[in-house]
Amino acid sequence: MTGRIGFSASPFPADGFREDVIAGLSLPQKTLPPKYFYDARGSALFAAICRLREYYPTRAELALTRAHLAGIARFAGRGGVLIEYGSGAGVKSRLLIGALAPSTYVPVDISREALRGAAAALRRRFPRLDIFAVHADFSRPLKIPALPGRGRRVVYFPGSTIGNLTPREAQAFLRRTRAQVGSRGAMLVGVDLKKDAGVLHAAYNDAKGVTAAFNLNLLNRINRELDADFRLNRFAHYAYYNPTLGRIEMHLVSLARQQARIGRTRFEFEAGETIHTENSYKYSVAEFRALAKSAGFRGEKVWLDARGRFALHGLTAN
Ligand code: AVJ
Numbered sequence: 001m002t003g004r005i006g007f008s009a010s011p012f013p014a015d016g017f018r019e020d021v022i023a024g025l026s027l028p029q030k031t032l033p034p035k036y037f038y039d040a041r042g043s044a045l046f047a048a049i050c051r052l053r054e055y056y057p058t059r060a061e062l063a064l065t066r067a068h069l070a071g072i073a074r075f076a077g078r079g080g081v082l083i084e085y086g087s088g089a090g091v092k093s094r095l096l097i098g099a100l101a102p103s104t105y106v107p108v109d110i111s112r113e114a115l116r117g118a119a120a121a122l123r124r125r126f127p128r129l130d131i132f133a134v135h136a137d138f139s140r141p142l143k144i145p146a147l148p149g150r151g152r153r154v155v156y157f158p159g160s161t162i163g164n165l166t167p168r169e170a171q172a173f174l175r176r177t178r179a180q181v182g183s184r185g186a187m188l189v190g191v192d193l194k195k196d197a198g199v200l201h202a203a204y205n206d207a208k209g210v211t212a213a214f215n216l217n218l219l220n221r222i223n224r225e226l227d228a229d230f231r232l233n234r235f236a237h238y239a240y241y242n243p244t245l246g247r248i249e250m251h252l253v254s255l256a257r258q259q260a261r262i263g264r265t266r267f268e269f270e271a272g273e274t275i276h277t278e279n280s281y282k283y284s285v286a287e288f289r290a291l292a293k294s295a296g297f298r299g300e301k302v303w304l305d306a307r308g309r310f311a312l313h314g315l316t317a318n
Helices: 017-025 040-050 057-067 069-076 091-100 112-125 167-181 197-203 210-226 285-294
Strands: 005-009 081-085 104-109 130-135 153-157 186-192 235-242 247-254 258-262 265-269 274-281 297-304 310-317
Touching (some): 057 091, 057 310, 112 130, 167 285, 197 235
Parallel strands (some): 005 130, 081 104, 081 153
Antiparallel strands (some): 186 310
């Protein structure tokens, strides 16, 4: 039998780019949401980041997934419904689908192109798999339409993308996911571990300046899509590890006193003032388990890479 392929768009909230940008830049600490990094150029730059020598998370997560695939599959169970937050374009998704042999695979992504590309590629690779792509912003409350597949629901959320959320937001997000998978469900979530600040610093301040280009591209996107006039050479990438809060913070620092216009709205920048563009929280195993517990999950399993840099948590509903 051949697998079916479906596509569904939930009422789409990602068109709030202009509103989100203007609201964020109106705050005392100017802020922009990191989900807007990923236009075509931003996605290409992120792919380049993942290949950098200094950026260990992608390789560490892939290595641990390969090393522990059988155990991960035993935990998640075979033949259920695998829901991935993200497009499923990566090697890790293919490994997991191969090992779990789900009846239905449900990628959820904000990018329609990424979803279509990934679904088409997966269909060639797994011709009997039912693929039900959902075009939605998984960072907001999400309605996954009645699924054709039966069996246990497992949400896969790799890449430490959960680190973009504050612990409070992550807790709310995990609660919603817990409701989504039901009382027999589970979650596999990739989480970057706390580690030497120098290693963290290097990962977000690479020598080739790819992370800087990724950060600055957000202003480029605002210029292009929102009729704005940010001068990219008057802003600089700044990223550092905040050990008290356990997070990398990325900022764009204004190199001079200046103004920028978005449509008809003007924004003033002091010299040295920053736009906070991203947080990337790091959690020890115990910290993340405590967070998961506060959201109704039990931290049942955890797998690490050989060098102890990155964790994949196996959570069950309880
Ligand atoms: C995709 C959010 C996991 O926080 O490490 C990489 C994004 N930003 N380099 C991360 C990112 C700068 C990445 N996440």
